[in-house]
Amino acid sequence: ATAGSSTDCFSIPSSAHLSSMIGRMSDSEEGYDAAHWNSSSQSHPPWLRFHLGISRWQLYDHKDPNLRQLEEQLAFSRIVSAVQKTGGTQLKLLMSFPNYGQALFKPMKQERNEETNHNLYYFSDFERHNAEIAAYHLDRILGFRRIPPVVGRLIDMVKEIKDITTDRKLARTFFTSPVGNTCFYGQCSYYCSTEHAVCGRPHVLEASLAVMLPDLSLAPRRSWRSPWRRSYSRSKLAQWENNAKYCESVKKSPPYSQGTRLVDLIDMAILDFLMSNMDRHHYETFEKFGNNTFLLHLDNGRAFGRHSKDEPSILAPLVQCCRIRRSTLLKLQLLALPQYRLSDVMRASLSRDPLTSIAPLLSEQHLTALDRRLVTVLKKLRRCQEQYNDSVIYNDIPGHLNFGL
Amino acid sequence: ATAGSSTDCFSIPSSAHLSSMIGRMSDSEEGYDAAHWNSSSQSHPPWLRFHLGISRWQLYDHKDPNLRQLEEQLAFSRIVSAVQKTGGTQLKLLMSFPNYGQALFKPMKQERNEETNHNLYYFSDFERHNAEIAAYHLDRILGFRRIPPVVGRLIDMVKEIKDITTDRKLARTFFTSPVGNTCFYGQCSYYCSTEHAVCGRPHVLEASLAVMLPDLSLAPRRSWRSPWRRSYSRSKLAQWENNAKYCESVKKSPPYSQGTRLVDLIDMAILDFLMSNMDRHHYETFEKFGNNTFLLHLDNGRAFGRHSKDEPSILAPLVQCCRIRRSTLLKLQLLALPQYRLSDVMRASLSRDPLTSIAPLLSEQHLTALDRRLVTVLKKLRRCQEQYNDSVIYNDIPGHLNFGL
Numbered sequence: 164a165t166a167g168s169s170t171d172c173f174s175i176p177s178s179a180h181l182s183s184m185i186g187r188m189s190d191s192e193e194g195y196d197a198a199h200w201n202s203s204s205q206s207h208p209p210w211l212r213f214h215l216g217i218s219r220w221q222l223y224d225h226k227d228p229n230l231r232q233l234e235e236q237l238a239f240s241r242i243v244s245a246v247q248k249t250g251g252t253q254l255k256l257l258m259s260f261p262n263y264g265q266a267l268f269k270p271m272k273q274e275r276n277e278e279t280n281h282n283l284y285y286f287s288d289f290e291r292h293n294a295e296i297a298a299y300h301l302d303r304i305l306g307f308r309r310i311p312p313v314v315g316r317l318i319d320m321v322k323e324i325k326d327i328t329t330d331r332k333l334a335r336t337f338f339t340s341p342v343g344n345t346c347f348y349g350q351c352s353y354y355c356s357t358e359h360a361v362c363g364r365p366h367v368l369e370a371s372l373a374v375m376l377p378d379l380s381l382a383p384r385r386s387w388r389s390p391w392r393r394s395y396s397r398s399k400l401a402q403w404e405n406n407a408k409y410c411e412s413v414k415k416s417p418p419y420s421q422g423t424r425l426v427d428l429i430d431m432a433i434l435d436f437l438m439s440n441m442d443r444h445h446y447e448t449f450e451k452f453g454n455n456t457f458l459l460h461l462d463n464g465r466a467f468g469r470h471s472k473d474e475p476s477i478l479a480p481l482v483q484c485c486r487i488r489r490s491t492l493l494k495l496q497l498l499a500l501p502q503y504r505l506s507d508v509m510r511a512s513l514s515r516d517p518l519t520s521i522a523p524l525l526s527e528q529h530l531t532a533l534d535r536r537l538v539t540v541l542k543k544l545r546r547c548q549e550q551y552n553d554s555v556i557y558n559d560i561p562g563h564l565n566f567g568l
Numbered sequence: 569a570t571a572g573s574s575t576d577c578f579s580i581p582s583s584a585h586l587s588s589m590i591g592r593m594s595d596s597e598e599g600y601d602a603a604h605w606n607s608s609s610q611s612h613p614p615w616l617r618f619h620l621g622i623s624r625w626q627l628y629d630h631k632d633p634n635l636r637q638l639e640e641q642l643a644f645s646r647i648v649s650a651v652q653k654t655g656g657t658q659l660k661l662l663m664s665f666p667n668y669g670q671a672l673f674k675p676m677k678q679e680r681n682e683e684t685n686h687n688l689y690y691f692s693d694f695e696r697h698n699a700e701i702a703a704y705h706l707d708r709i710l711g712f713r714r715i716p717p718v719v720g721r722l723i724d725m726v727k728e729i730k731d732i733t734t735d736r737k738l739a740r741t742f743f744t745s746p747v748g749n750t751c752f753y754g755q756c757s758y759y760c761s762t763e764h765a766v767c768g769r770p771h772v773l774e775a776s777l778a779v780m781l782p783d784l785s786l787a788p789r790r791s792w793r794s795p796w797r798r799s800y801s802r803s804k805l806a807q808w809e810n811n812a813k814y815c816e817s818v819k820k821s822p823p824y825s826q827g828t829r830l831v832d833l834i835d836m837a838i839l840d841f842l843m844s845n846m847d848r849h850h851y852e853t854f855e856k857f858g859n860n861t862f863l864l865h866l867d868n869g870r871a872f873g874r875h876s877k878d879e880p881s882i883l884a885p886l887v888q889c890c891r892i893r894r895s896t897l898l899k900l901q902l903l904a905l906p907q908y909r910l911s912d913v914m915r916a917s918l919s920r921d922p923l924t925s926i927a928p929l930l931s932e933q934h935l936t937a938l939d940r941r942l943v944t945v946l947k948k949l950r951r952c953q954e955q956y957n958d959s960v961i962y963n964d965i966p967g968h969l970n971f972g973l
Binding site: 281282283284285287338339340341342344346353354357358360362397398 | 692
């Protein structure tokens with residue numbers, strides 16, 4: 164397959180018409196064209212190579228040399244535009260670079276070591292810039308590669324937002340705080356007010372920048388309501404919280420009745436349990452790839468809110484369905500070994516983010532929580548195997564010998 | 569003067585008609601009827617004795633034996649009703665006792681040792697229950713007696729609010745937090761939402777209870793806009809902030825051109841500077857006493873927000889006018905002596921509040937700030953005297969020899 168004809172990667176030749184693009188992308192085949200981003204990469208900017216390298220089963224290849232370049236561009240490229248991004252409940256900005264790359268900006272709102280107030284419901288929690296960054300690293304370490312790359316960056320709020328924005332509604336919310344810091348609050352449905360302003364020191368602000376996915380007109384996505392979605396109510400429980408046999412009905416309904424969708428959802432639950440993210444109400448897929456494709460893990464800002472407590476209900480899909488991909492299981496077992504301890508791998512991975520020079524992106528308490536939660540996941544899996552034997556493992560590694568748990 | 573005919577105290581015989589009451593109270597004379605609350609006190613509940621003891625120059629006498637009883641009633645009397653109090657921007661409740669006494673309830677919203685976020689403007693700051701309590705003690709220690717008594721109390725949110733309230737709008741905002749604590753948020757213009765709910769542990773909540781002043785129908789009050797009011801804008805400055813000679817014009821305008829009004833305002837500025845309260849936009853007086861009367865220092869919840877920083881602009885009335893009551897000066901000088909150190913007197917005074925058993929109402933850092941700020945006030949006064957000599961002192965102690973500063 165060559166660029167422009169592969170249908171398992173996004174091939175977006177600069178001269179192609181949108182209409183013909185969309186036509187081509189709707190067709191789909193199996194197999195990942197690993198040569199693709201290698202062959203087409205030299206003349207394209209990193210963000211475009213990233214878009215072109217997205218495959219049916221992952222956002223990027225685990226050996227993709229473009230990843231480092233993409234991260235560097237997010238971290239250091241000049242910001243030429245910054246406007247508010249509508250949709251969602253909390254403030255975020257869309258930033259653009261000279262090479263037409265774009266990134267989603269989320270500002271630091273809480274001190275890194277602050278734990279979420281335990282009286283707040285998951286749907287009232289702040290979004291955390293460092294959670295977005297750490298989620299990307301964790302997803303990559305777990306071998307999922309379903310979260311678009313995110314880096315930390317120090318932003319000059321005046322030169323890189325206020326002075327260059329064409330968004331008047333945004334510009335109007337800038338002010339100077341009593342101690343002389345530059346602040347703004349934007350317009351959104353939660354926490355967009357003077358009382359919750361985002362402030363720099365004095366005008367330098369920590370933020371996360373996530374690379375944007377291909378435009379929806381080029382690569383339409385489908386949003387799926389998670390069967391294990393919470394009620395988003397203070398008083399109501401969701402169906403899965405009352406019904407231990409909930410998975411039986413999920414297993415029978417498409418798309419969970421076929422292919423890897425169910426084990427993909429369980430992968431997502433494991434990721435979310437490890438980082439204690441209770442806010443996974445939806446997930447997305449690329450329409451082009453139909454139902455046989457990976458799940459995008461977008462919007463991770465409410466992860467890593469609490470290190471002192473684990474939230475067992477996040478594991479409900481695993482506990483209720485007792486299914487797991489063999490590849491995921493092997494990865495988890497590896498990361499539980501002393502020499503590949505998850506916390507150590509995460510610490511090393513996060514240390515390459517530019518913001519680490521200010522302070523570690525995750526406190527040691529959060530790293531310790533990762534190890535503790537990993538043990539919990541493995542324990543739950545052992546209990547599953549005691550109950551259901553080999554049916555627990557979904558063998559996604561053809562030819563791989565079954566050594567058991 | 570006997571009870572019922574004295575017009576310098578509020579005399580409210582239980583049999584009197586409101587209309588005749590109001591008629592009597594509009595007339596006024598000089599002098600404080602110290603015998604009044606002693607003679608009429610035995611058959612009245614503490615709150616009524618407090619109302620009857622209010623004089624032209626103070627809310628209560630410094631030796632008033634009723635004060636302790638009043639505080640005890642606020643702290644321990646059964647709560648028979650709790651409804652939201654309208655007016656003002658933040659949540660507060662009106663509570664009633666079996667003897668018909670009433671108190672204004674303000675809940676604990678911040679941890680005691682938290683400092684106000686330095687990027688928040690004074691008009692966005694939370695109100696603090698311990699500030700209301702500490703302000704009452706400080707005002708009393710300074711000899712002003714212009715703040716109605718306030719005590720701390722542990723409230724059972726279920727039995728003492730939710731179960732007894734007739735306020736449906738309030739009851740509807742109760743919920744149980746994710747960790748099982750009882751929470752509510754009420755209805756108001758600031759901070760009345762799930763995200764800012766007030767939560768107990770699990771249903772016990774710290775709060776301040778301030779005794780209510782006589783009903784406005786009995787004792788109408790006048791509200792005065794402070795000449796040194798802040799702009800309540802993030803960008804605009806008030807007139808007094810740009811004009812060093814601002815006091816010249818204030819001095820010439822009634823009611824500041826006559827009597828003690830100007831030095832009373834300066835007393836208030838000193839109190840506010842000591843406790844770092846920037847939110848004194850208005851003050852009140854009792855209409856009955858006309859212009860020659862004390863100023864009520866109500867609403868002190870935004871004091872004691874920061875101990876690490878002083879706010880010199882609060883002292884503008886003193887610095888710009890260079891006037892002070894002799895009695896206030898003597899009190900300040902006394903409280904600067906090692907044996908009567910303000911922080912020590914405050915610590916001892918606060919220790920009689922019931923909430924002290926949970927934790928000190930003011931941290932040592934706040935107490936240290938009081939001493940530091942007192943030194944600043946005395947320095948400013950010394951500079952005034954170097955400039956204006958004896959004209960600085962308003963001699964409110966007839967016959968007292970002028971020993972200078």
